[in-house]
Amino acid sequence: AQSVTQLGSHVSVSEGALVLLRCNYSSSVPPYLFWYVQYPNQGLQLLLKYTSAATLVKGINGFEAEFKKSETSFHLTKPSAHMSDAAEYFCAVSDPGGGNKLTFGTGTQLKVEL
Amino acid sequence: GAVVSQHPSWVICKSGTSVKIECRSLDFQATTMFWYRQFPKQSLMLMATSNEGSKATYEQGVEKDKFLINHASLTLSTLTVTSAHPEDSSFYICSAGKAGNQPQHFGDGTRLSIL
Numbered sequence A: 001a002q003s004v005t006q007l008g009s010h011v012s013v014s015e016g017a018l019v020l021l022r023c024n025y026s027s028s029v030p031p032y033l034f035w036y037v038q039y040p041n042q043g044l045q046l047l048l049k050y051t052s053a054a055t056l057v058k059g060i061n062g063f064e065a066e067f068k069k070s071e072t073s074f075h076l077t078k079p080s081a082h083m084s085d086a087a088e089y090f091c092a093v094s095d096p097g098g099g100n101k102l103t104f105g106t107g108t109q110l111k112v113e114l
Numbered sequence B: 001g002a003v004v005s006q007h008p009s010w011v012i013c014k015s016g017t018s019v020k021i022e023c024r025s026l027d028f029q030a031t032t033m034f035w036y037r038q039f040p041k042q043s044l045m046l047m048a049t050s051n052e053g054s055k056a057t058y059e060q061g062v063e064k065d066k067f068l069i070n071h072a073s074l075t076l077s078t079l080t081v082t083s084a085h086p087e088d089s090s091f092y093i094c095s096a097g098k099a100g101n102q103p104q105h106f107g108d109g110t111r112l113s114i115l
Helices: none
Strands: A003-005 A010-014 A019-021 A024-026 A032-038 A044-050 A056-058 A064-068 A073-078 A087-094 A102-104 A108-113 B004-007 B010-013 B019-025 B032-038 B044-051 B067-073 B076-081 B090-097 B110-114
Touching: A003 A087, A003 A102, A010 A019, A019 A108, A024 A073, A032 A064, A032 A073, A044 A056, A044 A064, A044 A073, A073 A087, B004 B090, B010 B019, B019 B032, B019 B090, B019 B110, B032 B067, B032 B076, B044 B067, B076 B090
Parallel strands: A010 A108, B010 B110
Antiparallel strands: A003 A024, A019 A073, A032 A044, A032 A087, A056 A064, A064 A073, A087 A102, A087 A108, B004 B019, B019 B076, B032 B044, B032 B090, B067 B076, B090 B110
């Protein structure tokens, strides 16, 4: 069985500061990992994905994440937060042989302050 | 990029009625579609996995007679909430995936409110 843990249900940063959203996973097989962003009353938008190629993955809107097998982590970072980054962020894991089925973390609400 | 359209975006109806939600992949053929339910301030809960031309696979605890899923083509899946009651009020989101573990692409969700 797979699971995802997102530490910190709420994260607040100042505009221009580093964004770090934490994600740890548990999987019995090498997983695929994803970060999605959700704005109010909308579906999820894919930010980036890790599918066993480069461990440092660059996504849209300046976000990136690094897969660290030894730490079973896939933390999301952005060097400089923008007001438009305020949203809910979900980390998700899938089993490469599991037919695309995703298991989501509980989400982290990012607040960006002036 | 891949686009998934979900309709309607908002539904308000009386208790006891049935509501149909459509999920379409507009620019790709989706071998698999997923239906999720999301409660306020919570994560997405997978309700069922739908493969074109076959019966949907429901997650444990999801009533298949309550939430009817039809996936008649590679671009359309529908979720029908039958005899809806206030406790069925929620945000329902669909997603579509191509073959080979490509990432899922999500619709914009349907806000269902049962009075």
